Amino acid sequence: MILPLVYYGNSFLRQRCLEIKEITPEIKQLVLDMTETMDANNGVGLAAIQVGKLLRLFIIRPVLEDEKGEAILGEVEVFINPKISNPSQETEILSEGCLSVPGVHSEVERPVSIHIEALDLDGNKVSKDIQGFKARELMHENDHLNGVLFIDRIPTQSRKEIESALKMIKEKYNS
Ligand SMILES: [Zn+2]
Known part of the structure; x- marks a missing residue:
């Protein structure tokens, strides 16, 4: 089932997410629905x-x-209760977008590599060093779990350039 998305401007996105205590059938169904979405x-x-x-x-x-x-x-890879560590000193600037901020792309500086620990959907522990674009994907998604969006990580000047687009999203999806 395709689920409705929560968009920028909705304060729900700014909350801190909670640990998953048990991988229930509901969680497995949620992952299927999220994949479809x-x-x-x-x-x-x-x-x-x-x-x-x-x-x-x-x-x-x-x-x-x-x-x-x-x-x-x-x-598709599933990450449950992830913990990111060991960000590389070396960083890279690449364009990012987000389904909750439709139509907006902006360059974000992030470490090139990280270490991630998490559980997969079977409850197996995952522990990996990841680099490149996949590391960026993981950092972007992990930010969501702490109420952080990619637009929070861009310099003030670029933020000014997307301000009107952000305002439009706010009005379009949250009225
Ligand atoms: Zn996102």
């Missing part, structure tokens, strides 16, 4: 809070390269 909106990542669930859970579709060097989407 993400794909229907052409997203590559979605956090539970973006569909109205205050849970420390997000999914991503890693953006990979095929033999020809063209971007392809990988299998």
Whole structure:
């Protein structure tokens, strides 16, 4: 089932999400619905809070390269109660967008690599070093669990450039 998204301007997105104590059938169904919702909106990542669930859970579709060097989407990966550590000193500036902030893209500076620990949907512990665009996807989604949006991480000047677009989203989706 495609779920309704929560958009920028809704203070719900600014909350801190709660730990998942048990991976219930409801959580598994939520992940299926989130996957359908993400794909229907052409997203590559979605956090539970973006569909109205205050849970420390997000999914991503890693953006990979095929033999020809063209971007392809990988299998959905589920991260439950994630903890990110060891951000690299080296950073990179790349454009990001967000299904909760439709139509807005802006460059965000983030570490190139991180370490992540989490549970997968079967409750198995995941512990990995991740780099490149996938690390960025994980950091973007993990921010959602703490009420942070990518637009909070861009310099004041770029923020001014998207201010009118943000205002429009606020009016369009939250009235
Ligand atoms: Zn997002």
